[in-house]
Structures are given as C-alpha cells and as structure tokens.
Amino acid sequence: MSINGKAQVVGIYEYPDRKITNRTLAQLHAKAARGALADAGLTSSDVDGYITDSVAPGLGPMSMVEYLGLDVRYAETTDTGGSSYVNHVAHATQAIMAGKCDVVLVTFAGMPRSGLGGSPPTMGATPESSFELPYSPITPAQYALAARRHMHEFGTTSEQLAWIKVAASHHAQHNPNAMLRDVVTVEDVVNSRMVADPLHLLDCCVVSDGAGAIVVARPEIARSLKRPGVIVRGAGEAFSYNKGGHADITTTAAARSGPVAFAEAGVTQADVKYASIYDSFTITVLLQLEDLGFCAKGDGGKFVADGNLISGVGKLPFNTDGGGLCNNHPNNRGGATKVFEAVRQLRGEAHPAVQVPNCDIALVQGMGMSLSTRHNCGTLILEAI
Amino acid sequence: MAENDVFASPVRDPDTAPFFDALREAKLLIKTCNACNQPFFYPRTLCPFCLSESSWVECSGEGTLYSYTQVARRGGDYVLAMVTLSEGPTLMTNILTDTPEALAIGQRVRVEFVDTVGDEKLPVFVPG
Numbered sequence: 011m012s013i014n015g016k017a018q019v020v021g022i023y024e025y026p027d028r029k030i031t032n033r034t035l036a037q038l039h040a041k042a043a044r045g046a047l048a049d050a051g052l053t054s055s056d057v058d059g060y061i062t063d064s065v066a067p068g069l070g071p072m073s074m075v076e077y078l079g080l081d082v083r084y085a086e087t088t089d090t091g092g093s094s095y096v097n098h099v100a101h102a103t104q105a106i107m108a109g110k111c112d113v114v115l116v117t118f119a120g121m122p123r124s125g126l127g128g129s130p131p132t133m134g135a136t137p138e139s140s141f142e143l144p145y146s147p148i149t150p151a152q153y154a155l156a157a158r159r160h161m162h163e164f165g166t167t168s169e170q171l172a173w174i175k176v177a178a179s180h181h182a183q184h185n186p187n188a189m190l191r192d193v194v195t196v197e198d199v200v201n202s203r204m205v206a207d208p209l210h211l212l213d214c215c216v217v218s219d220g221a222g223a224i225v226v227a228r229p230e231i232a233r234s235l236k237r238p239g240v241i242v243r244g245a246g247e248a249f250s251y252n253k254g255g256h257a258d259i260t261t262t263a264a265a266r267s268g269p270v271a272f273a274e275a276g277v278t279q280a281d282v283k284y285a286s287i288y289d290s291f292t293i294t295v296l297l298q299l300e301d302l303g304f305c306a307k308g309d310g311g312k313f314v315a316d317g318n319l320i321s322g323v324g325k326l327p328f329n330t331d332g333g334g335l336c337n338n339h340p341n342n343r344g345g346a347t348k349v350f351e352a353v354r355q356l357r358g359e360a361h362p363a364v365q366v367p368n369c370d371i372a373l374v375q376g377m378g379m380s381l382s383t384r385h386n387c388g389t390l391i392l393e394a395i
Numbered sequence: 396m397a398e399n400d401v402f403a404s405p406v407r408d409p410d411t412a413p414f415f416d417a418l419r420e421a422k423l424l425i426k427t428c429n430a431c432n433q434p435f436f437y438p439r440t441l442c443p444f445c446l447s448e449s450s451w452v453e454c455s456g457e458g459t460l461y462s463y464t465q466v467a468r469r470g471g472d473y474v475l476a477m478v479t480l481s482e483g484p485t486l487m488t489n490i491l492t493d494t495p496e497a498l499a500i501g502q503r504v505r506v507e508f509v510d511t512v513g514d515e516k517l518p519v520f521v522p523g
Binding site: 134138150156204255259 | 407410411433439442443444461463465466467473475476477480483485487489517519
C-alpha cells in the first residue's frame with residue numbers, strides 16, 4: 011500500500027496580510043476556505059473531509075465544521091505544530107485512498123502579533139514542563155543549543171548559516187507580501203543583534219499573523235477541474251526527542267521522515283528541482299538538508315554557502331517565496347506556506363524571477379515544535395501534472 | 396549573574412514528588428529501569444525504553460557541558476544549557492557563571508541547588 015498518486019493538491023490560498031486586525035480566527039478560516047476552494051474550482055458543498063489544527067476555535071473540528079457549513083464524513087485535528095499542515099496533506103491523501111472521502115479541506119489561522127495565536131506552555135501542564143520551563147528555554151535558545159553543538163561537532167560557522175538567510179532574502183525581494191524584502195548579506199546577518207548565541211536576529215524567522223487553506227482531492231475529481239493539480243507522490247512522518255535524556259540534538263526527525271517519503275515517491279534527492287524547507291531559524295534548514303540527504307551529515311555548512319539555495323544561482327532552490335525567514339511564518343507555524351510555494355512552483359506560478367524551469371518534482375519539509383527538546387518532521391514529495 | 400536570576404517554581408506531581416523532595420536535601424535524583432537497567436531523565440514512573448517499573452538513584456552531581464547558549468534578556472543575560480550527567484542522561488539546565496564567554500562544550504560542571512519563587516528548589520550547574 012502506498013499513497014503515491016492517490017490524491018492531488020487542487021487548491022491553495024494564502025491570506026495576504028502579515029498583521030491582521032479586527033478579524034476573528036473563525037473569519038480567517040472561512041476566508042481561507044473560500045479562497046482555496048475558488049482556486050480549485052470547487053464549492054463548499056463538494057467538501058466531504060475536513061482537517062484543522064488545535065488552534066482553531068472549538069473542540070477539534072466541531073465548531074469549524076459548523077461555522078463553515080460543511081457536511082463531512084471524515085475529519086481530524088492532528089497537531090504537530092508547524093509541520094501539521096504538511097502532515098495534513100498526507101493524512102488527507104490516506105483518507106481519500108481509503109475511500110473515506112473525496113475532497114478534503116485543510117484550514118488554519120492564527121494571529122500571534124495580535125495576541126490571538128496558540129497558548130504559551132504552562133508549568134505542570136505537560137510531564138516535561140517542570141524540567142524545562144524554570145530555565146527559560148525561549149524558542150531561539152532551544153535552536154541555538156543545536157546550532158552550537160553542530161558547530162562543535164562539524165565546524166559549522168555563523169557565516170555559513172547566514173547564507174541561508176541571504177538566499178531567502180534574494181527570493182523575498184520579489185514577493186510584494188513579504189515582511190522583509192531587502193536583500194541582505196552575510197555581513198548583515200552576522201553583525202545583527204545576538205539573540206541566543208550563536209543565533210543572531212537575522213538567523214530567526216519573522217513573527218506574523220496569517221491564515222490559509224489547502225484542498226486535496228481524488229485524482230478523478232482533480233482531472234475534471236480546470237486548473238492543473240499537483241500529485242501527492244510520497245510522505246513520511248517522524249518524531250524526535252531526547253530519549254530519556256539520551257540526546258542527539260544535531261540530527262532531526264527528517265533523517266527518518268525523508269527516506270520514507272523518497273521511497274514511497276520512487277525518487278531521489280537528485281530528482282528534486284525545488285525544496286520548501288521549514289525555516290524557523292537558519293539552523294533548522296541546515297540540519298534538515300543534511301538529514302534529507304541533500305549532502306552528507308556535517309557538510310550542511312558547505313552545502314548552503316555561496317548561494318547554493320538561491321533560485322537561478324545554486325543547485326537547490328529553496329523557499330522561493332522568501333520563507334519564514336523573510337516572508338511570513340503565520341501563527342508561528344510555517345508548514346502550510348511550505349506547501350503553498352511548492353504548489354506554485356509545480357504549477358509554474360511562482361514569481362518569474364524565482365520560478366524554477368521545468369519544475370516537475372518538489373519536496374516539502376515541515377518541522378513542528380523545537381530542536382533540542384522535541385519535534386515532529388513531515389516530508390512530502392509532490393509532482394507536477 | 397546568579398544573584399539576579401529569579402527562577403519560576405516547578406510543579407510536583409505523583410510522578411515526580413520524590414525528585415523534588417530530594418532537591419530540598421540537596422540531592423539530585425534520576426531514575427533507572429528495574430528491567431532494562433537504563434538510566435533516564437526526566438523522571439517518570441515507567442521506563443521510556445520498555446515501560447517497566449523504575450527506581451530512584453542519587454547522582455554524583457557531576458557532568459559535562461553538552462551544549463549551551465548565552466541568551467540576551469533585559470535585566471541580564473543567562474545561559475541555557477544541556478548537561479550530560481556522569482550517570483548518562485542529559486538534562487536541560489542553566490549554567491550560573493560570571494564569565495559565560497569562557498564556557499566550552501565538554502567542560503566539567505557540577506550541580507547546585509537554588510531557590511525558586513515557590514516552595515521547590517531547582518538544580519542548576521556551575522563550572523568545575
């Protein structure tokens with residue numbers, strides 16, 4: 011059993027604003043749903059499956075199914091943080107393959123800049139919280155622990171990490187909705203304010219409000235639509251945590267989600283023309299590129315340097331919308347935007363300045379929660395029609 | 396930097412009460428599996444390797460610095476770190492030092508017990 015070819019992404023919608031005022035989360039879910047269904051050429055009465063996250067208002071899908079007026083026979087609310095929406099595409103495909111539904115709508119929204127995002131962690135709410143939260147492990151610091159360790163083990167430098175931001179900024183200059191559109195240099199990054207050493211301010215992603223939606227449909231339905239679909243070829247998921255305190259914080263769960271996705275899709279790293287790589291921080295990209303096998307473990311610094319991730323310049327164009335590092339990181343969760351840009355690339359609808367020629371195979375890599383403590387990785391491989 | 400730190404209080408529960416009791420006597424406990432004998436941290440009743448019963452073990456309080464980061468904060472920087480105990484498990488902690496620039500991965504550190512804003516003590520580490 012394989013999900014290869016069993017469903018297609020037929021519609022996407024990305025809410026254009028990066029700071030949203032005077033809107034409710036439910037309103038944003040609805041606007042995103044309408045946008046993605048319009049993109050697909052479908053209506054809400056065509057939807058018989060629904061997936062959202064734990065940030066959506068209400069218990070699981072209960073309130074949103076009603077608010078959106080959906081009549082669904084399949085629904086779920088897997089939440090793995092930022093990678094959720096990458097996994098949702100895989101789960102939607104599985105449900106369609108199993109005959110549980112034909113058209114799955116995925117929606118999300120969050121407004122951390124306006125104080126309407128997810129809830130911060132509470133002491134005692136999770137079994138590990140009392141062994142972490144008293145030490146003030148702010149998110150950049152957790153990623154910094156992994157970056158420092160990677161530098162120690164492999165000799166990675168801040169300048170190499172900076173190239174990841176430089177590449178993202180080269181792409182973001184062409185995105186009118188991006189929060190940071192100025193092209194930056196390696197010097198700009200390493201001279202920016204230190205947040206949690208060795209990570210500087212420009213090693214961090216932006217904080218943005220946002221919303222969006224994805225429509226996944228059975229191939230027979232996809233073929234009846236005017237717009238070209240994008241074929242789901244393979245998917246993998248894995249979790250990483252410090253096993254009872256036995257830590258390896260320089261290896262991500264992508265080392266296990268990636269091979270599963272590649273095998274299911276029947277493609278290799280050399281076939282990937284474009285990659286959306288989760289970029290909460292520069293180190294997030296570097297570790298996942300290694301673990302996905304785009305270079306050897308420890309060689310990520312050399313791989314990302316000298317513009318290798320810049321479309322039209324390097325060997326592996328990544329995050330051509332500017333990514334979380336420059337464009338947006340809606341609700342501190344960048345998984346859906348990774349799907350969006352991969353779909354644009356495969357449809358040939360990315361900005362002409364960053365469109366990858368003959369883009370037939372794209373990889374989408376999501377990461378949820380955090381390096382150094384615990385995270386989920388979801389890998390998705392998509393193919394153009 | 397240590398004197399400026401104010402630590403939030405952990406919250407004990409039936410899984411972890413002996414750990415916090417021991418902290419009040421300046422002892423650091425971890426758990427070891429009764430079946431597979433693997434030490435583990437954070438403490439929980441059943442072993443995360445095989446879901447067997449486990450026992451408390453007192454640590455030496457010595458370890459090595461696995462990774463660290465100096466975090467910029469209004470009111471004073473602090474060092475978030477991971478320390479590998481000489482008994483095996485690695486835990487999250489803070490390093491209390493006036494010279495964070497002198498820290499290095501692999502260096503020896505030892506436990507100290509500090510007050511929190513609540514009733515519980517907290518294990519932190521210092522160089523040496």
